[in-house]
Amino acid sequence: MSDGSTRSDGGVQSDRHEPELTRGPFQRWVQKSIKDPKRVYRAMFYVATLFFLVTTLFPFYFLLVLAVTPDTGSLAVLPQLSTLEFGVFLDVFDRINFLRYMLNSVVLALSTTAIVLFLASLAGYVFGRLEFPGRQPLMLLILAISYFPPAAFFVPLYQLFTGNVVNGLSLYNTPGAMILPFSSLFMPLSIFILTTFYGQIPDGLEDAARVEGTTRLGALFRVIVPLSAPGVATAGVLTFIAVYNEFFFSQLMNNGQPENWAPIVGGLLSLQRAGQFEVTYGVMAAGSIIAVIPVAILVVVAQEKIVSGLTSGALKE
Amino acid sequence: MARVQLENVSKHYDDVTAVNDMNLDIRHGEFICLVGPSGCGKSTTMEMVAGLTKPSEGTVRIGERDVTNLPPKDRGISMVFQNIALFPHMDVYENISFGLRLRDYEKEEIDRRVDDAAEVVELGGMLDRMPDEMSGGQRQRVAIARAIVRDPDVFLMDEPLANLDAKLRVHMRTQLQRLHRELDTTIIYVTHNQAEAMTMSDRIAVLDTGELQQIAPPLVCYNEPANLFVATFIGSPSMNTIPGSVTDTGFSSAYGDVHVEFDPTAVGVTPGQEVTLGVRPEDVYSSDLRDEVAHSTQAVSTRSDVLEPMGDEIFVYLVTEDVDLGGSMEEGSDPGEILMSVGPDSDITEGQDVDVVLDRSKLHLFDENGDAIAHGLVETPGAGAAGEAEAEGDD
Amino acid sequence: MARVQLENVSKHYDDVTAVNDMNLDIRHGEFICLVGPSGCGKSTTMEMVAGLTKPSEGTVRIGERDVTNLPPKDRGISMVFQNIALFPHMDVYENISFGLRLRDYEKEEIDRRVDDAAEVVELGGMLDRMPDEMSGGQRQRVAIARAIVRDPDVFLMDEPLANLDAKLRVHMRTQLQRLHRELDTTIIYVTHNQAEAMTMSDRIAVLDTGELQQIAPPLVCYNEPANLFVATFIGSPSMNTIPGSVTDTGFSSAYGDVHVEFDPTAVGVTPGQEVTLGVRPEDVYSSDLRDEVAHSTQAVSTRSDVLEPMGDEIFVYLVTEDVDLGGSMEEGSDPGEILMSVGPDSDITEGQDVDVVLDRSKLHLFDENGDAIAHGLVETPGAGAAGEAEAEGDD
Amino acid sequence: MSTEHRTGDAPESGDRGLYASVVSWMENLSETQYAYLLLTPAFLLLGAIAFWPLLSTFRLSMFADSFGQASVGNFIGLGNYVAIITGERSALLPSPFLPEALTTRAFFNSALAVTVIFTVISVFFETIIGFVQALVLDQEFRGRRWVRVAIILPWAIPIVVQGMIFYLMFQPNIGFLVGTSDNPAFLNQLGLLSTTPLANAQDATMIAIVADVWKTTAFMALLILAGMQSIDRGLYDVAKVAGASAWQRFKYVTFPIILPTVMVAMLFRTIQAMRVYGLIETVSGCTTVPSLSCLVVTTFNNRMLGSSATIAFITAAIIAVAVSVYIVGYVRGGQ
Amino acid sequence: SGGGDGDGSGDGGGDGGSTDTPIGTSTSDEEVTIQIAADSNFSNAADEISQTLHEDGGLPDNISIEFLAGSFTTGDRRSQYQQILSAGQGRPTVMMMDNGWTIPFIARGQIANLSQALPSSITDSVMNDYLENMVATAQGPNGDLFGIPLFADFPTIQYRKDLMREAGYSDSDFDTWATEPMTWQEFSQVVRETMDATDTQTGFTWQGSAYEGLACCDFIEFMGSHGGSYFGEFENYFGPIGDRPVTVDQENVINAVRMMRTFIYGQDDDDALEGYADISPDAVVQYTEEPSREPFTNGDVVAHRNWPYSININGAEDAFGEDLGVMPIPYAVSQEDSPYESIGGSTSALGGWHLTLNPNANDARKQAAVQLFRALQNDEVRLRMFEIGGWTPPIADLINTERTQQLEIIGRYVDSLQVAGENALPRPVTPVWPQQSDQIASEVNNALRQEKGSSEAMADLQASLESIESQA
């Protein structure tokens, strides 16, 4: 775009007729940039993008090298291809029922995300758009939950889920034992995110919806939520990934068996060590690559879909 | 039945009173225009009828039912918003059909109605556009279509035609009137367009700073304004207001020499009282035409200051006296200035001396508080002119 | 110097051509009104001048400089947006001063200017309100203040007064004109208000479906419309258009019996040619007044159908023939229907038989394509009326 | 009554009637009642799963630790709080709560100081970098989706793995980043790292910070990006015409509008950073970098339940103080 | 409601009377499955283990065994068990507990007292035949048995015979070293010489990171082999807390620290102990097992201290094969010269796991567990376990047998292992050990990083250990 525009400009035209000998490509670039600062922005933009790609991906590269370097080999920045063992990615599935762990995680994360988004939407609507006595204190109360290290919840919750508080209510080793704490611990974040996003939707649109005949709740779910799509989707993604990675309750609310809904963390930990002291970094690295990359892609694609879905087609019946 | 009543309704914001102790009784099937200066509380009033804003005090009734605490969806209303408020995430079809879809209409019925409504607002081929791909006027028409696609008891329309060109405006106006007749609904309509208020409404409600000034048929408001505010607000260009005082024999202006002879006691004023005389530009005549005016005043000598040709008429700003004319062009009601409207063929030029007469049957007298004292200052006081106006207003 | 030129500018959206091959040359200091029906491309044109939309083709120049690829900030413009677009997170003061703060004006200077601008738009006491605490008209005035607080070379105003009441509108109009004089800027102004276009602009540019129809001084557009579109678009109520054909002796209408006698060859039409006759409502007179019209046609017998009293005048819808009158009220230009405007004292009633005459000096003739053939059909063809109109337009 | 009618009106069943009456009951609630109604489900969940456990933990914090048969000792009121804050219990903790001297070493050995250092530095960098990332992602360019994946990837990594990556990267003779004294790596030569960074409190803290920034910047970036995407594009037109350069549009339009979102993001990042545990445990171990949460977990694992609960509450109180900084800033900013 | 007293009541459930009464040993025919909380090595080998238990150990066929693959991170397992037991859960039936933290569970009364629950035939054989020090970590204060040692673990020194040969040592030296511990001085010289002769950068890697491993193991070995001890005599190791001497400020202990520092920094170190060479890299201060093994396996190191698992790796054909040598931990002060009776000489830290019984399990399962324990007493089963998963029998006589010598890789080194086993010293586990181990790890690591002088660090440690002793 910038190229086309400068060329239509007479000044640049004459540049091109000057002898090129005296000017290196860089000087020419500088010359053009002075005329068209957009080039500089563009260049800055590419530099920034490249920088982020390198810095975020380097540790992944390390992880990949770690995965494919055999246990007896030593790590190298540029490993020799011939020495690498890509079979490690299959090992992950041979050793344990890794798919089941992943499936568990996805199920837990999806359920938690659904619960959190629903409840947080209600609460975010209340805090973002309604005026009522007690608003600030209640928000602070909800926020205060996040102040506590997960360990502070653990003992009573464990008692509760193992049936020691309410007789017969035993959730240990079931999805409930994880979904419930995840939901309540991740909910404050979503509530706050949604509160800010919902609060920014102009009143006029909610008014219009209500005049058209929605209930108050209807206006929330038909207009405000879709209009806050970027925020809702982000809250969803943040929650989903947070659950997917959760460390504490994921480990302690089940006995680590995939059949008992142990999530990916359990899987990774059982990949981590071949014995009490020996650590098989390779398989674990492979496992985490397997666990993470599809999810990250899924999440990005889903987020785009959610945003475009909520903002356009979602209400088509 | 959709009678709409506001009883002692007020709305206070933190530091502003948007609506103050409003009483309105709108009959079923009536077409009411709310007019008033910017910020006078029109939209707030509408919102209270719609249920979007809760009155600070007072009761709102629709069809005899107290709806003060009813949600908008149960009030049987539909509304065109001043700020248009299209759902940006829905295309035109979805925007228009939103209310119908909420009510689980059948697909065919929805399609039919949407097509009809789009036809009315002339947006036939645009059903799949998104709001941000439309022009201002097109968006406004979508908003209108969204409101008319349903058949509620009460339509609330807040400047629905503000962004439309004159021709389309006229078209939409007739469409709305037809709709009004067909659907037998009550319409409350905010407009800044005098022509709209005059032609469409059964009655006009004039608001100022949150208070109802007058509610009456358009020509009554025009011909017998309840007070100075209504007098100057209704009619464009505005009525000339000439401050002055009552003399033994009639009225004498403070600036220039405008004199009107009448019997103070018959009118009910006392000599020496400060009053304001009101006269519309079209009731000011060049003294050449004196003979055509049944009851003319004595001639006032003025000088034409500025001419504003409007196509079908020309506005002539007349100065009665060499007072400070700094911002004279601003408003016709500057003391010492009189605005006259003449036909497009008039030969008046700028800076020329012009003698004018006023039509006494169309003069208005207001007291110190701005309340109307008399309309028409012919010898037989008031009655004739008023009767005439009412007759016209009724049809 | 802020001459604004559009050279062969077009803007295509996916499926719509919003502006098509537009050529505009706006002189420095000129006040141009862009008018045209909803969706005709006015806002798009403005946006291209502002640099917010890149033309698909063509060149935009401001002050002789090619700005086609220049960002808005380097074009020396300020703009009032049709959708108002106040910054929701800034109060009125911050909104108005935004442009000044960007340019590092001194605090006192900013304050002074903001106060002035707020004064102009009558928002004196509201500087610390947030946009969502204001009425529609108040917001619009903030948007105007935000534009006028700076002194750019070119003002772009997209329906800046749409949400204001008539009185304030008149006030704002004069303020803008004063500003225009004082700042010696070029103003491009979109309005749907005929009065505004007529009174404020040096020239009116009439657009239709993205194409420029005519650019000329207001009265030229009014009196000598370039084509049928301009003729019916300018003027409210709209010009009557009577389809018919040229006879040996003049014009004869297709419906009803409207006959105008003139010499076809002098006008440049051939007998049998399909033409359209145009006449404005104010040039239709009851035949009682025939004597007052210098060049009147022979009487046309009609029946009054609907009366629309407007306060200072009454619109009378006349039917010339019992053709289908289904949607007759919609537009004055329905075949077989003629709109007449009469004074408020007229005694015409609905359903009455009325004989009318037309002022031949104000008649317009258009060919099959709608292009104007002649303005004024007095015996001495054309010249007189046209000259007159031009003289008026020049002042 | 509305004249609106549904075509093909189904006969109103009992369900429908109930539904309708629930809806109308809800619609007629006052704003306050409605607010509380909508909050009820969230608070029910939070009550059972968050507040109740906290209360019960708080009760626990009033009991002495037990090293014998019982799980907790005697009721000692606020004794645990006093003992921990005064340093009386430091010997039983992996590291003291407050710095015991005014030396760098003592600071990096104090749970509070380490936590604060970690939080301030990491949140600062995450915010800045997250902002820039969001700005990059807000552009339209080819491959944007993949850049987005790349930026999200670290955040999708489980902490165990994140810890493992950084642990190994800074492991001499294994990772690439640390050499030996004879054969120093790039970072060692720069003097940025010692050759045994993970055993060195200062270096290990910095590594933990880098690891945290690497992982959680995406959190910031995503939220800020969402904020940017919700801005009405029309406002940029206004700003452009008013003469704003790209930077000024950012400063006056983008930034203030997304500020609430940024504040929420920073607020939660601060809270999360102040509770950092898993990362430290996996990268350097809690002994080297003793964060507040490390103390909670270590004491908890060591069955010092009273102390653990107490430190948890002290941590929460400290976080509350940090949060109030935001709240004050937010209230100020909002005016 | 019961919320508040959750913690107390859970334990109560654990104490429940069942432990007092012997479990019936009668076998019923009902199908019973017992769950053993173990790690994935066990669950991966579940079929083979089950086979040997049934075929060799005579476990009744109606009893089937299910292994739960818990985390290998010992701390995770500990907290998991803690939750399970304090919640009074009945499953799993049997838990594999680290000998490093079995005693606190005993102290809290959370696991079944096997001396009362099992027939004395089983407990007696454990008391008599098993490694005494190992059994000690499963015993209550009054000597009751709460866990059956399942397997033991003792570190040894691995070294590169190929490099040593280049430096002039011969197979006969290696043979001697395999069973006769050498002194640290000698060791450091041998390593140094080899380094110089072969131009190897690194001499000796071990684990000096500030973690449990340092306190429980590496330092116990260095200290013990210098005749030093945390709490004086071995009999004080398991209590009574607060009523035993803390002895880390003794010279023997300080010398151990100085020696470790000398290994790292050579004679330049302020605290250097004469006669020792600079053989360890700086990096040992942040090494745990695996990071210290990697360089050795990669061929850059002469000698390496680690657990037997790494022998299997380093002795593999694609690593060093026969060139890997193993020797017991060297010593500085012989047991006779040490101030304490059972401390001194070559010392190997004692790792390993016990099987304990969940007191909340139902009777059928408990009975089945008894059968399991009985089956495990069978030598054949023990040997099979060694073969299947390398789980070293906790019985000295079973380590070095003709059968075990046939084992691949590890079989070559069972003689050294046996010596190590005989010299194994457990960590002093008590309910306050976690706190103490934190302090030990951190102070020793401080000293190793030259943050503190050796005696300063030990004095500080002395103070904080005493403080813990007194507070608990």
Ligand SMILES: Nc1ncnc2c1ncn2[C@@H]1O[C@H](COP(=O)(O)OP(=O)(O)OP(=O)(O)O)[C@@H](O)[C@H]1O
């Ligand atoms: N982003 C877009 N995508 C597609 N079509 C567009 C877009 N923006 C405008 N249009 C179309 O371009 C035409 C011109 O639009 P423009 O906004 O210029 O009209 P306008 O003259 O300002 O009308 P109005 O008076 O209603 O504001 C309209 O038909 C509109 O629907």
Ligand SMILES: Nc1ncnc2c1ncn2[C@@H]1O[C@H](COP(=O)(O)OP(=O)(O)OP(=O)(O)O)[C@@H](O)[C@H]1O
């Ligand atoms: N949320 C609010 N907070 C404070 N004041 C408000 C709020 N909303 C409206 N107002 C004020 O109340 C008054 C009435 O507003 P309203 O919108 O009813 O005016 P309006 O008659 O519709 O004006 P316009 O013709 O300009 O739209 C105005 O002065 C406005 O500033």
Ligand SMILES: [Mg+2]
């Ligand atoms: Mg309004």
Ligand SMILES: [Mg+2]
């Ligand atoms: Mg427009």
